[in-house]
Amino acid sequence: MTAGGPSVVVIDYGSGNLRSAERALAEVGANVVVTSDMAAARDADGVVLPGVGAFAACMAGIHDVGADDVVRQRVEAGHPVLGICVGMQVMYDGGREHGIRTPGIGVLSGNVVQLEADVLPHMGWDTVVPPPDSALFAGVEDERFYFVHSYAARAHDPSDAAGETVSEHGSRFVAAVESGVISATQFHPEKSGAAGLRLLKNWVAVVAARS
Amino acid sequence: MAVAVRVIPCLDVDAGRVVKGINFTALRDAGDPVELARTYDAEGADELVFLDITASSASRETTYDVVRRTAEQVFIPLTVGGGVRSVDDVDRLLRAGADKVGVNTAAIARPELLSEIATRFGNQVLVLSVDARRVTDGTTTASGYEVTTHGGRQGTGIDAVEWAARGQELGIGEILLNSMDADGTQNGFDLAMIEAVRAVVSVPVIASGGAGQVEHFSPAVAVGADAVLAASVFHFGTLRIGAVKESLRANGYEVR
Numbered sequence: 128m129t130a131g132g133p134s135v136v137v138i139d140y141g142s143g144n145l146r147s148a149e150r151a152l153a154e155v156g157a158n159v160v161v162t163s164d165m166a167a168a169r170d171a172d173g174v175v176l177p178g179v180g181a182f183a184a185c186m187a188g189i190h191d192v193g194a195d196d197v198v199r200q201r202v203e204a205g206h207p208v209l210g211i212c213v214g215m216q217v218m219y220d221g222g223r224e225h226g227i228r229t230p231g232i233g234v235l236s237g238n239v240v241q242l243e244a245d246v247l248p249h250m251g252w253d254t255v256v257p258p259p260d261s262a263l264f265a266g267v268e269d270e271r272f273y274f275v276h277s278y279a280a281r282a283h284d285p286s287d288a289a290g291e292t293v294s295e296h297g298s299r300f301v302a303a304v305e306s307g308v309i310s311a312t313q314f315h316p317e318k319s320g321a322a323g324l325r326l327l328k329n330w331v332a333v334v335a336a337r338s
Numbered sequence: 339m340a341v342a343v344r345v346i347p348c349l350d351v352d353a354g355r356v357v358k359g360i361n362f363t364a365l366r367d368a369g370d371p372v373e374l375a376r377t378y379d380a381e382g383a384d385e386l387v388f389l390d391i392t393a394s395s396a397s398r399e400t401t402y403d404v405v406r407r408t409a410e411q412v413f414i415p416l417t418v419g420g421g422v423r424s425v426d427d428v429d430r431l432l433r434a435g436a437d438k439v440g441v442n443t444a445a446i447a448r449p450e451l452l453s454e455i456a457t458r459f460g461n462q463v464l465v466l467s468v469d470a471r472r473v474t475d476g477t478t479t480a481s482g483y484e485v486t487t488h489g490g491r492q493g494t495g496i497d498a499v500e501w502a503a504r505g506q507e508l509g510i511g512e513i514l515l516n517s518m519d520a521d522g523t524q525n526g527f528d529l530a531m532i533e534a535v536r537a538v539v540s541v542p543v544i545a546s547g548g549a550g551q552v553e554h555f556s557p558a559v560a561v562g563a564d565a566v567l568a569a570s571v572f573h574f575g576t577l578r579i580g581a582v583k584e585s586l587r588a589n590g591y592e593v594r
Contacts, residue, residue, distance in 0.1 A: 143459070146435040150410045180460025246564060248462050248511050250542045251341040252384055252594040271342060271594045273415060275437075275462045275511075296341060318415050318437060320379065 132156040133172035140188035143179035151317040155328035173334035178213030182222035215311035244297025270322035272314035344384035344565035354400035390420035409435025442467040456509025466505040470498035490518030517547035524550025536562030556589035
Protein backbone atom coordinates (compact mmCIF):
# COMPACT_ATOMS: atom_id res chain seq x y z
CA MET A 128 0.00 0.00 0.00
CA THR A 129 2.94 2.32 0.62
CA ALA A 130 4.35 1.89 -2.89
CA GLY A 131 2.63 5.01 -4.19
CA GLY A 132 3.35 7.21 -1.16
CA PRO A 133 5.97 9.96 -1.02
CA SER A 134 9.51 9.01 -0.05
CA VAL A 135 10.39 9.96 3.51
CA VAL A 136 13.83 9.65 5.10
CA VAL A 137 14.11 9.42 8.89
CA ILE A 138 17.62 10.63 9.66
CA ASP A 139 19.58 8.18 11.82
CA TYR A 140 22.33 9.88 13.78
CA GLY A 141 22.25 7.52 16.76
CA SER A 142 19.40 9.11 18.73
CA GLY A 143 16.87 6.96 20.56
CA ASN A 144 14.04 4.80 19.32
CA LEU A 145 13.52 5.32 15.57
CA ARG A 146 11.47 2.19 15.06
CA SER A 147 8.23 3.82 16.17
CA ALA A 148 8.69 6.82 13.87
CA GLU A 149 9.49 4.53 10.95
CA ARG A 150 6.49 2.28 11.56
CA ALA A 151 4.08 5.16 12.22
CA LEU A 152 5.04 6.95 8.99
CA ALA A 153 4.70 3.71 7.03
CA GLU A 154 1.30 3.19 8.65
CA VAL A 155 0.07 6.50 7.18
CA GLY A 156 1.32 5.76 3.67
CA ALA A 157 4.88 7.04 3.40
CA ASN A 158 7.71 5.12 1.75
CA VAL A 159 10.04 5.25 4.72
CA VAL A 160 13.78 4.73 4.91
CA VAL A 161 15.80 5.15 8.11
CA THR A 162 19.34 6.12 7.17
CA SER A 163 22.38 8.26 7.91
CA ASP A 164 22.99 8.63 4.14
CA MET A 165 22.65 12.35 3.49
CA ALA A 166 22.41 11.92 -0.27
CA ALA A 167 19.17 9.98 0.30
CA ALA A 168 17.99 12.67 2.72
CA ARG A 169 18.70 15.41 0.20
CA ASP A 170 16.66 13.68 -2.51
CA ALA A 171 13.70 12.43 -0.45
CA ASP A 172 10.27 14.03 -0.78
CA GLY A 173 10.22 14.53 2.99
CA VAL A 174 12.77 14.34 5.77
CA VAL A 175 12.14 13.64 9.45
CA LEU A 176 14.70 14.85 11.97
CA PRO A 177 14.13 12.92 15.22
CA GLY A 178 15.87 13.54 18.51
CA VAL A 179 15.77 12.63 22.19
CA GLY A 180 18.13 13.45 25.03
CA ALA A 181 20.40 16.46 25.33
CA PHE A 182 20.41 19.32 22.81
CA ALA A 183 24.22 19.39 22.60
CA ALA A 184 24.53 15.62 22.13
CA CYS A 185 21.87 15.60 19.40
CA MET A 186 23.44 18.58 17.66
CA ALA A 187 26.83 16.84 17.72
CA GLY A 188 25.32 13.69 16.18
CA ILE A 189 23.47 15.73 13.57
CA HIS A 190 26.63 17.59 12.63
CA ASP A 191 28.64 14.34 12.42
CA VAL A 192 26.36 12.94 9.71
CA GLY A 193 25.94 16.31 7.99
CA ALA A 194 22.21 16.56 8.65
CA ASP A 195 22.46 20.24 9.67
CA ASP A 196 23.57 21.18 6.15
CA VAL A 197 20.92 18.99 4.56
CA VAL A 198 18.15 20.61 6.63
CA ARG A 199 19.35 24.10 5.65
CA GLN A 200 19.59 23.13 1.97
CA ARG A 201 16.15 21.56 1.98
CA VAL A 202 14.56 24.59 3.62
CA GLU A 203 16.23 26.88 1.08
CA ALA A 204 15.12 24.67 -1.81
CA GLY A 205 11.56 24.39 -0.50
CA HIS A 206 11.54 20.69 0.43
CA PRO A 207 9.60 19.60 3.55
CA VAL A 208 11.31 18.80 6.85
CA LEU A 209 9.64 17.56 10.05
CA GLY A 210 11.49 17.90 13.35
CA ILE A 211 10.33 15.83 16.31
CA CYS A 212 11.11 16.65 19.99
CA VAL A 213 14.82 17.58 20.18
CA GLY A 214 14.75 17.33 16.38
CA MET A 215 12.46 20.38 16.58
CA GLN A 216 14.56 22.14 19.21
CA VAL A 217 17.79 21.96 17.17
CA MET A 218 16.09 23.81 14.28
CA TYR A 219 16.16 27.00 16.40
CA ASP A 220 19.11 29.37 16.68
CA GLY A 221 20.34 27.67 19.83
CA GLY A 222 19.57 25.88 23.06
CA ARG A 223 20.69 26.46 26.64
CA GLU A 224 21.03 23.38 28.87
CA HIS A 225 22.86 23.39 32.23
CA GLY A 226 24.03 26.93 31.60
CA ILE A 227 25.75 26.12 28.30
CA ARG A 228 24.43 27.51 25.02
CA THR A 229 24.77 25.29 21.96
CA PRO A 230 24.14 26.72 18.49
CA GLY A 231 21.33 25.01 16.57
CA ILE A 232 20.69 24.63 12.86
CA GLY A 233 19.11 28.07 12.84
CA VAL A 234 16.22 27.63 10.40
CA LEU A 235 13.77 28.80 13.11
CA SER A 236 14.39 32.01 15.02
CA GLY A 237 14.50 31.85 18.79
CA ASN A 238 16.17 29.88 21.52
CA VAL A 239 15.30 26.77 23.49
CA VAL A 240 15.27 27.16 27.27
CA GLN A 241 14.31 25.11 30.32
CA LEU A 242 10.62 25.03 31.22
CA GLU A 243 9.71 26.61 34.56
CA ALA A 244 7.44 24.10 36.25
CA ASP A 245 7.11 22.21 39.53
CA VAL A 246 7.42 18.82 37.86
CA LEU A 247 10.01 18.17 35.14
CA PRO A 248 10.32 16.54 32.67
CA HIS A 249 6.93 17.57 31.25
CA MET A 250 5.86 13.99 30.69
CA GLY A 251 2.53 12.80 29.38
CA TRP A 252 -0.49 13.73 27.28
CA ASP A 253 -1.24 17.40 27.04
CA THR A 254 -3.54 19.73 25.13
CA VAL A 255 -2.40 22.11 22.38
CA VAL A 256 -3.77 25.25 20.75
CA PRO A 257 -3.01 25.21 17.01
CA PRO A 258 -3.45 28.21 14.72
CA PRO A 259 -6.81 28.23 12.88
CA ASP A 260 -5.28 27.45 9.48
CA SER A 261 -3.08 24.56 10.65
CA ALA A 262 -2.54 21.78 8.13
CA LEU A 263 -0.81 19.51 10.64
CA PHE A 264 -3.60 19.55 13.20
CA ALA A 265 -6.54 19.29 10.79
CA GLY A 266 -9.03 16.94 12.45
CA VAL A 267 -7.04 16.62 15.68
CA GLU A 268 -7.19 20.19 17.02
CA ASP A 269 -8.79 19.06 20.28
CA GLU A 270 -6.71 15.95 20.93
CA ARG A 271 -3.93 15.43 23.46
CA PHE A 272 -0.40 14.53 22.37
CA TYR A 273 2.46 12.80 24.19
CA PHE A 274 5.23 15.07 25.47
CA VAL A 275 8.47 14.20 27.23
CA HIS A 276 10.87 17.14 27.55
CA SER A 277 12.29 19.66 29.99
CA TYR A 278 13.21 22.32 27.44
CA ALA A 279 11.26 24.16 24.75
CA ALA A 280 11.11 27.32 22.68
CA ARG A 281 9.19 30.12 24.40
CA ALA A 282 5.96 30.99 22.64
CA HIS A 283 5.87 34.33 20.84
CA ASP A 284 3.17 36.88 21.52
CA PRO A 285 -0.09 35.73 19.95
CA SER A 286 0.02 38.77 17.64
CA ASP A 287 3.10 37.55 15.75
CA ALA A 288 2.87 33.84 16.43
CA ALA A 289 2.07 32.81 12.88
CA GLY A 290 2.33 29.07 12.54
CA GLU A 291 2.91 28.40 16.24
CA THR A 292 0.91 25.82 18.16
CA VAL A 293 1.10 26.58 21.85
CA SER A 294 0.90 24.45 24.96
CA GLU A 295 1.54 25.18 28.60
CA HIS A 296 3.50 23.53 31.41
CA GLY A 297 4.42 26.07 34.04
CA SER A 298 4.59 28.62 31.24
CA ARG A 299 3.56 28.81 27.58
CA PHE A 300 5.85 27.11 25.10
CA VAL A 301 5.88 26.19 21.41
CA ALA A 302 4.32 22.74 21.01
CA ALA A 303 4.55 22.78 17.21
CA VAL A 304 5.58 25.02 14.32
CA GLU A 305 4.44 25.24 10.71
CA SER A 306 6.64 27.73 8.90
CA GLY A 307 6.93 27.35 5.14
CA VAL A 308 8.35 23.89 4.45
CA ILE A 309 9.34 23.46 8.11
CA SER A 310 7.05 21.47 10.37
CA ALA A 311 8.04 20.55 13.89
CA THR A 312 6.47 19.09 17.00
CA GLN A 313 7.80 19.22 20.56
CA PHE A 314 5.64 16.19 21.33
CA HIS A 315 6.05 12.73 19.83
CA PRO A 316 3.37 12.14 17.16
CA GLU A 317 4.70 8.59 16.70
CA LYS A 318 3.82 7.95 20.36
CA SER A 319 0.54 9.86 20.43
CA GLY A 320 -1.77 7.04 19.40
CA ALA A 321 -4.46 7.64 16.78
CA ALA A 322 -4.17 11.45 17.07
CA GLY A 323 -0.44 11.26 16.37
CA LEU A 324 -0.98 9.01 13.36
CA ARG A 325 -3.52 11.47 11.98
CA LEU A 326 -1.04 14.34 12.39
CA LEU A 327 1.66 12.36 10.59
CA LYS A 328 -0.84 11.54 7.86
CA ASN A 329 -1.53 15.26 7.49
CA TRP A 330 2.21 15.92 7.16
CA VAL A 331 2.67 13.11 4.62
CA ALA A 332 -0.17 14.69 2.59
CA VAL A 333 1.70 18.02 2.64
CA VAL A 334 4.84 16.22 1.47
CA ALA A 335 2.94 14.41 -1.30
CA ALA A 336 1.41 17.68 -2.50
CA ARG A 337 4.85 19.25 -2.84
CA SER A 338 6.61 16.26 -4.44
CA MET B 339 -5.62 22.63 31.16
CA ALA B 340 -2.75 20.54 32.34
CA VAL B 341 -0.95 17.35 31.53
CA ALA B 342 -3.30 14.39 31.98
CA VAL B 343 -2.92 11.87 34.78
CA ARG B 344 -1.53 8.78 33.07
CA VAL B 345 -3.13 5.39 33.61
CA ILE B 346 -0.57 2.67 32.96
CA PRO B 347 -1.06 -1.08 32.80
CA CYS B 348 2.04 -3.08 33.72
CA LEU B 349 2.71 -6.43 32.08
CA ASP B 350 5.08 -8.85 33.79
CA VAL B 351 6.74 -10.73 30.96
CA ASP B 352 8.50 -14.08 31.39
CA ALA B 353 9.97 -15.72 28.28
CA GLY B 354 7.57 -13.85 26.03
CA ARG B 355 4.39 -14.43 28.03
CA VAL B 356 2.54 -12.16 30.45
CA VAL B 357 2.35 -13.36 34.02
CA LYS B 358 1.34 -11.72 37.28
CA GLY B 359 1.24 -13.25 40.72
CA ILE B 360 0.03 -12.13 44.09
CA ASN B 361 3.04 -10.49 45.79
CA PHE B 362 5.25 -11.71 42.94
CA THR B 363 5.01 -15.41 43.78
CA ALA B 364 2.46 -17.97 42.46
CA LEU B 365 2.49 -16.77 38.86
CA ARG B 366 -0.59 -17.04 36.65
CA ASP B 367 -0.48 -16.85 32.86
CA ALA B 368 -2.47 -13.94 31.47
CA GLY B 369 -1.63 -13.99 27.81
CA ASP B 370 0.37 -12.68 24.89
CA PRO B 371 2.07 -9.33 25.60
CA VAL B 372 1.65 -7.88 22.10
CA GLU B 373 -2.04 -8.77 22.04
CA LEU B 374 -2.55 -7.32 25.52
CA ALA B 375 -0.63 -4.16 24.56
CA ARG B 376 -2.93 -3.66 21.56
CA THR B 377 -5.99 -4.20 23.73
CA TYR B 378 -4.81 -1.71 26.35
CA ASP B 379 -4.00 0.84 23.66
CA ALA B 380 -7.54 0.49 22.31
CA GLU B 381 -8.95 0.84 25.85
CA GLY B 382 -7.13 4.14 26.36
CA ALA B 383 -3.94 3.19 28.21
CA ASP B 384 -1.63 6.22 28.24
CA GLU B 385 1.55 4.20 28.38
CA LEU B 386 2.63 0.61 28.83
CA VAL B 387 5.19 -0.91 31.16
CA PHE B 388 6.78 -4.28 30.47
CA LEU B 389 8.53 -5.75 33.48
CA ASP B 390 10.84 -8.49 32.27
CA ILE B 391 11.08 -11.15 34.95
CA THR B 392 12.88 -13.63 32.69
CA ALA B 393 15.67 -15.31 34.59
CA SER B 394 17.89 -16.78 31.87
CA SER B 395 19.81 -14.70 29.36
CA ALA B 396 18.74 -17.02 26.54
CA SER B 397 15.09 -16.19 27.19
CA ARG B 398 15.91 -12.48 27.28
CA GLU B 399 16.19 -12.55 23.51
CA THR B 400 12.46 -13.29 23.59
CA THR B 401 11.97 -10.05 25.49
CA TYR B 402 13.71 -7.99 22.82
CA ASP B 403 11.49 -9.65 20.25
CA VAL B 404 8.35 -8.85 22.25
CA VAL B 405 9.46 -5.20 22.61
CA ARG B 406 10.16 -5.04 18.87
CA ARG B 407 6.78 -6.47 17.87
CA THR B 408 4.93 -4.25 20.35
CA ALA B 409 6.66 -1.06 19.19
CA GLU B 410 5.76 -1.88 15.61
CA GLN B 411 2.06 -2.16 16.38
CA VAL B 412 1.32 0.08 19.34
CA PHE B 413 1.94 3.83 19.05
CA ILE B 414 1.98 4.81 22.71
CA PRO B 415 5.03 5.04 25.00
CA LEU B 416 6.59 1.80 26.16
CA THR B 417 8.78 1.42 29.25
CA VAL B 418 10.73 -1.79 29.73
CA GLY B 419 12.29 -2.77 33.06
CA GLY B 420 13.70 -5.83 34.78
CA GLY B 421 17.23 -7.15 34.58
CA VAL B 422 18.69 -3.94 33.14
CA ARG B 423 22.32 -3.97 34.32
CA SER B 424 24.35 -1.85 31.90
CA VAL B 425 24.38 1.00 29.43
CA ASP B 426 24.49 -1.67 26.70
CA ASP B 427 21.28 -3.26 27.99
CA VAL B 428 19.60 0.15 27.72
CA ASP B 429 20.94 0.65 24.22
CA ARG B 430 19.56 -2.73 23.09
CA LEU B 431 16.12 -2.04 24.56
CA LEU B 432 15.90 1.43 22.99
CA ARG B 433 16.95 0.01 19.64
CA ALA B 434 14.33 -2.72 19.95
CA GLY B 435 11.70 0.02 20.34
CA ALA B 436 11.46 0.90 24.04
CA ASP B 437 11.01 4.60 24.83
CA LYS B 438 12.01 4.39 28.47
CA VAL B 439 13.95 1.87 30.51
CA GLY B 440 13.38 1.00 34.16
CA VAL B 441 16.43 0.34 36.33
CA ASN B 442 16.20 -1.20 39.77
CA THR B 443 18.63 -3.65 41.44
CA ALA B 444 21.68 -2.84 39.33
CA ALA B 445 21.49 0.81 40.40
CA ILE B 446 21.34 -0.15 44.06
CA ALA B 447 24.58 -2.10 43.63
CA ARG B 448 26.17 0.69 41.55
CA PRO B 449 24.33 4.06 41.60
CA GLU B 450 26.69 5.56 38.98
CA LEU B 451 24.90 3.38 36.43
CA LEU B 452 22.07 5.94 36.58
CA SER B 453 24.28 8.89 35.65
CA GLU B 454 25.96 6.82 32.93
CA ILE B 455 22.59 6.06 31.32
CA ALA B 456 21.31 9.63 31.71
CA THR B 457 24.47 11.08 30.19
CA ARG B 458 24.37 8.74 27.20
CA PHE B 459 20.63 8.74 26.40
CA GLY B 460 19.14 11.67 28.33
CA ASN B 461 17.13 11.62 31.56
CA GLN B 462 13.83 11.18 29.73
CA VAL B 463 14.61 7.50 29.02
CA LEU B 464 15.50 6.64 32.59
CA VAL B 465 12.90 5.41 35.08
CA LEU B 466 14.13 4.51 38.55
CA SER B 467 12.05 1.59 39.72
CA VAL B 468 11.85 1.55 43.53
CA ASP B 469 10.38 -1.51 45.26
CA ALA B 470 9.87 -0.22 48.78
CA ARG B 471 8.26 -1.36 52.02
CA ARG B 472 7.89 -0.24 55.60
CA VAL B 473 10.93 -1.34 57.59
CA THR B 474 10.64 -4.51 59.67
CA ASP B 475 12.75 -6.67 61.97
CA GLY B 476 14.88 -4.07 63.69
CA THR B 477 15.92 -2.24 60.48
CA THR B 478 15.54 1.53 60.76
CA THR B 479 15.56 4.27 58.12
CA ALA B 480 14.83 7.97 58.48
CA SER B 481 11.59 7.75 56.49
CA GLY B 482 10.50 4.36 57.83
CA TYR B 483 10.64 2.90 54.31
CA GLU B 484 13.40 0.78 52.84
CA VAL B 485 14.33 -0.32 49.34
CA THR B 486 13.97 -4.03 48.63
CA THR B 487 15.35 -6.27 45.90
CA HIS B 488 14.38 -9.62 44.45
CA GLY B 489 10.69 -8.80 44.15
CA GLY B 490 10.49 -7.58 47.73
CA ARG B 491 12.07 -10.66 49.29
CA GLN B 492 15.28 -8.92 50.39
CA GLY B 493 15.58 -5.70 52.35
CA THR B 494 18.57 -3.45 51.72
CA GLY B 495 18.38 -1.09 54.69
CA ILE B 496 18.53 1.80 52.19
CA ASP B 497 16.03 4.58 52.91
CA ALA B 498 13.54 4.51 50.03
CA VAL B 499 12.80 8.23 50.16
CA GLU B 500 16.47 9.19 50.27
CA TRP B 501 17.12 6.78 47.40
CA ALA B 502 14.48 8.49 45.27
CA ALA B 503 16.10 11.88 45.92
CA ARG B 504 19.55 10.44 45.16
CA GLY B 505 18.20 9.03 41.91
CA GLN B 506 17.05 12.48 40.87
CA GLU B 507 20.51 13.88 41.59
CA LEU B 508 21.97 11.15 39.40
CA GLY B 509 19.77 12.12 36.47
CA ILE B 510 16.66 9.93 36.39
CA GLY B 511 13.62 11.29 34.55
CA GLU B 512 10.88 9.53 36.48
CA ILE B 513 10.25 7.28 39.51
CA LEU B 514 8.15 4.13 39.47
CA LEU B 515 7.31 3.77 43.14
CA ASN B 516 6.06 0.30 43.96
CA SER B 517 4.83 -0.55 47.44
CA MET B 518 5.80 -4.13 48.23
CA ASP B 519 3.48 -4.02 51.24
CA ALA B 520 0.47 -3.02 49.14
CA ASP B 521 1.39 -5.00 46.01
CA GLY B 522 -1.14 -7.72 45.34
CA THR B 523 -3.38 -6.80 48.29
CA GLN B 524 -5.84 -4.74 46.20
CA ASN B 525 -6.42 -2.63 49.33
CA GLY B 526 -5.24 0.65 47.80
CA PHE B 527 -1.95 2.46 47.25
CA ASP B 528 0.50 3.30 50.06
CA LEU B 529 -0.46 6.97 50.16
CA ALA B 530 1.96 8.00 52.90
CA MET B 531 4.89 6.61 50.92
CA ILE B 532 3.83 8.39 47.72
CA GLU B 533 3.50 11.64 49.65
CA ALA B 534 6.94 11.21 51.25
CA VAL B 535 8.64 10.63 47.89
CA ARG B 536 6.70 13.44 46.18
CA ALA B 537 7.98 15.83 48.83
CA VAL B 538 11.63 15.26 47.89
CA VAL B 539 11.60 14.92 44.08
CA SER B 540 10.46 17.08 41.18
CA VAL B 541 10.48 14.32 38.53
CA PRO B 542 7.18 12.59 37.77
CA VAL B 543 6.13 9.82 40.18
CA ILE B 544 4.23 6.72 39.05
CA ALA B 545 2.30 5.15 41.93
CA SER B 546 2.23 1.35 41.89
CA GLY B 547 1.03 -1.44 44.12
CA GLY B 548 -2.29 -2.05 45.79
CA ALA B 549 -4.91 -0.85 43.30
CA GLY B 550 -8.08 -2.94 43.65
CA GLN B 551 -10.97 -0.55 42.99
CA VAL B 552 -11.49 2.50 40.78
CA GLU B 553 -11.79 4.60 43.94
CA HIS B 554 -8.18 3.81 44.86
CA PHE B 555 -6.62 5.88 42.07
CA SER B 556 -7.69 9.47 42.86
CA PRO B 557 -6.22 9.44 46.40
CA ALA B 558 -2.82 8.50 44.92
CA VAL B 559 -3.01 11.52 42.60
CA ALA B 560 -4.17 13.72 45.48
CA VAL B 561 -0.95 12.98 47.40
CA GLY B 562 1.22 13.72 44.39
CA ALA B 563 1.31 10.86 41.88
CA ASP B 564 1.57 11.99 38.25
CA ALA B 565 0.65 8.55 36.95
CA VAL B 566 -0.98 5.42 38.33
CA LEU B 567 -0.03 1.87 37.49
CA ALA B 568 -1.69 -1.48 37.99
CA ALA B 569 -1.26 -4.97 36.62
CA SER B 570 -3.47 -7.92 37.53
CA VAL B 571 -6.66 -5.92 38.09
CA PHE B 572 -6.42 -4.86 34.44
CA HIS B 573 -5.29 -8.25 33.08
CA PHE B 574 -8.10 -10.15 34.71
CA GLY B 575 -10.68 -7.53 33.87
CA THR B 576 -11.46 -6.63 37.50
CA LEU B 577 -11.02 -2.99 36.49
CA ARG B 578 -11.19 -1.32 33.08
CA ILE B 579 -8.94 1.55 32.12
CA GLY B 580 -11.92 3.62 31.01
CA ALA B 581 -13.60 3.21 34.39
CA VAL B 582 -10.43 4.28 36.20
CA LYS B 583 -10.28 7.40 34.04
CA GLU B 584 -13.95 8.18 34.63
CA SER B 585 -13.34 8.02 38.35
CA LEU B 586 -10.30 10.31 38.08
CA ARG B 587 -12.29 12.76 35.96
CA ALA B 588 -15.18 12.72 38.44
CA ASN B 589 -12.67 13.70 41.13
CA GLY B 590 -11.52 16.71 39.13
CA TYR B 591 -8.38 15.31 37.52
CA GLU B 592 -7.63 15.69 33.83
CA VAL B 593 -7.37 12.46 31.84
CA ARG B 594 -6.96 11.73 28.17
